[in-house]
Amino acid sequence: MFIAFRREVETALAAALDDLGYPTGDLGIEEPPADVPAVLASSAAFRLAGEAGAPPPQVAAELADALDLTEANYVGGATAQGPYVNFTPSEEYYAATLESAQANGWGRLPDSGESVVVEHTSANPTGPVHVGRARNPILGDAVSRVLDYAGHDVTREYYVNDAGRQMAVFTWAYENFDEADLPEPGRDKPDYDLVRYYRAGNEFLEEGEPEAVEEAEAEIAAIIEGLDRGDEATYERVGEVVEGVLGGMRETLERLPAEFDEFVRETEFLRDGSTHEVVADLKASEYAFEEEDAWQLDLEEWGIEQSFVFLRSDDTTLYTTRDLAHHEWKFDTFDRAITVLGEDQELHANKLRAALDIRGNDTDQLEELFYAWVNLPGGESMSTRQGTGVDMDDLLDEAVLRAEEAVRSRMDDRIRDDDLTEADVERIARQVGIGAVRYDIVSKQPTKAITFDWEDALDFEGQSAPYVQYAHARACGILGEAGDATATLDADLLTTDEERNLLQAVARFPVVVESAADELEPHQVATYARDFVDTFNAFYRSCPVLADDVDDDLRDARLALVEASRNTLANALSVLGIEAPASM
Structure with a gap:
């Protein structure tokens, strides 16, 4: 409304x-x-x-x-x-708000007719997902969700880097090292199993005997060349490693959850010849030059001092070249292309945009969303693995464990006849723990660095996911306790400041979705949800719903307002990718 x-x-x-x-x-x-x-x-x-x-x-x-x-x-x-x-x-505004907000789809905007691809995460399939990159899948997933709520046809894409030196080294190591000579995997997951080969391979290339390293480098170069010329046998060899690691990474990302519609592989743009077409055209460009046996683009006209290298001296392509073909495919397939990138990728993004411009593309279709890093405070008792820092799985396990401790502590403080079962505690711990991680990250402006703090993230009374989730559970509890009473649409009876303020807050939800989508700022929804809970709690304290001295008509009107509030909170949490517990 x-x-x-x-x-x-x-x-x-x-x-x-x-x-x-x-x-x-x-x-x-x-x-x-x-x-x-x-x-x-x-x-x-x-x-x-x-x-x-x-x-x-x-x-x-x-x-x-x-x-x-x-x-x-x-x-x-x-x-x-x-x-x-x-x-x-007007009174009709309040009545229409109450009626609309009782529908499950409250907050969704009409179809825009615009297709959008959001590429996010796209971590190289070389091992488990690292906490340092946690902001990418969480921010990317939230951006995708808010665009979907705003009526756009959204495709969530993970661009799989399955070509180039890293994957060649990984494949060579997997084929040459004996598992018996490797340490035990950190977890019973394929990414933790396979990363041992990658680490051993890199260690060998850095510290091995020169003759053996030279022989290994020749085999690695042959894999790179095989990928570049489209050799199917080479694709199969590399694919065995890539798909194994990617499967483990997907398990981790699904816990967040970070959802994907497409896993677009880098090698697709070698197989279909589009990368080599890009190379041929760039060579003919007025900005192309050959130096040190490598083909490059002069980007000074775009204010970029570094050149854009698109072909190595051995005539093999680079990631950047293949990414050009990838982006041109996006432009042909979608109306808009959004890429979520770490702040360290800004130069690469600018060079890519300039190269796309040279190729005659409409780069207005392309938008980059840059984010700063997530840091962990010193002294956290979180496991590390051979120089890789903290893995995402460790962070999520810790979040669930701490959330379970918080839930059990609150149960001890408030014993009831309907105490939660063990299954309930486990469910709530997962919902609250992972929700806390997501909210703490997505609620901040992307360009601001974050130091993750457990106490703030799991504070049931503060600016956190549990604070919002608890309000949703409270609304569910009121509706459940109402029994046979029905939520009746009669906004005329809702006359107090607290009731009108809550109605106005409910009514604002669609425009918050609209603004967050327009600005690619899902943190606007997080801020709205937190403020909404403040307004809901003021209503809860001042306007009893099921008290004996509340007449039936007013009770039913307030139940309708509680139902509208529950839907608003549930959908706001859904936009943020956070579960809405029915009980806590």
Whole structure:
């Protein structure tokens, strides 16, 4: 309803400005401060004061008088307050909000007709997922979810780097080392099993006898060359390693969960010849030059000092070359292409964009979302594995363990006849623990570095996933306790400030989704959810729902508001990729 309300305000303001002879280009629509009893306000009077030759408060009063709201359904009135015009909702606005928010799809926007591919994570399949990259799958998944809620046709893509030197080294090591000579795997998962070969191979190449290393390098070069020329036998050899490691990585990512629709392999753009077509065309470009037996692009025209190398001296392609073909496939397949990247990849992204421009692509289709790193505080008792730092599996295990301790502690403090079963405790610990990790990461602006803190992340009373999840569970509990009572749509009975504030907060959810999708900022949804819980808790404290002294009609209207709140919280958590427990 908020979106419809805003459109009515825009229409009425534009008409009033036109009638008064003022330009309608900037309506100055904004959300008023919390202490102003309005849904939207206009600051257009500031802009118009010079042209009107009058102070802003006088212009605002003139504008308020000129507004015609007779055709509006959801705008109940407009009044001037100093230099602002404030717009208040009608009773129909509240009623329509309550009715719409009781539907399971509340917050979803109409289909936009736009297809979007979101590439995220895309970690090289060389071993277990590392905590340092945790922000990529969590942020990428949340961006995908908010775009989906905003009506876009979203494809979530993992770009599998299954060509190049790393995979050649991995394949050579897997074929040449005996498992009996390797340490025990850290976990009973294929990525932990296979990474032992990769580490042993790299150690050998760094410290082995020169003649043996030279022989190994020749075999590795042969694998790289076989991949580049499309040799099927080489693809099969490399694929055995890639698919094994990728399978283990996917198990970890599914715990977050980070969902993918497509696993697009780098070698696909060697198999179909598109990479070599890119090379041939780039060689003919006015920006191409050959130096040190490598073909490169001069990118000074784009303000980039480093050249873009697209063909090695041995005539094999690079990751960057194959990524050009990959992105051109994206442009042909989707309307928009979004890539989630660590801040250390910004130079690569700029060089890729320049090369795509040289190739004649419309790079307006491409958007990069850069993020800063996630750090762990010193002294955390989390396992490390032979120089790899903390694995994602370790972080998630620790999160679930700590969440279980918190749940059991709260149970001890509040013994009830319907105490949770062991299965309930395990479920809630998983939902809360992993939700805490996701919320703590996604709730921050992507460009700000994060130091993950367990106490903050698992604080049931603070700015955390458990705080939001507990409010959802509380709403479920009220509805469950209501028994045969029915949630009845009668917003006219909801007249207190706490009830109206909660109704307005419910109504804002779709526009928060819209804004978060437009700005690629899922943290807006996290902030909204946290603030929504504050508003819901104020209602819970002041407006009893099932008390004996509440008459049936008011009880049923408040139940409808609780149901709308539950749906809002559930869907906000869903946008963030966090489960909404029915009990905690």
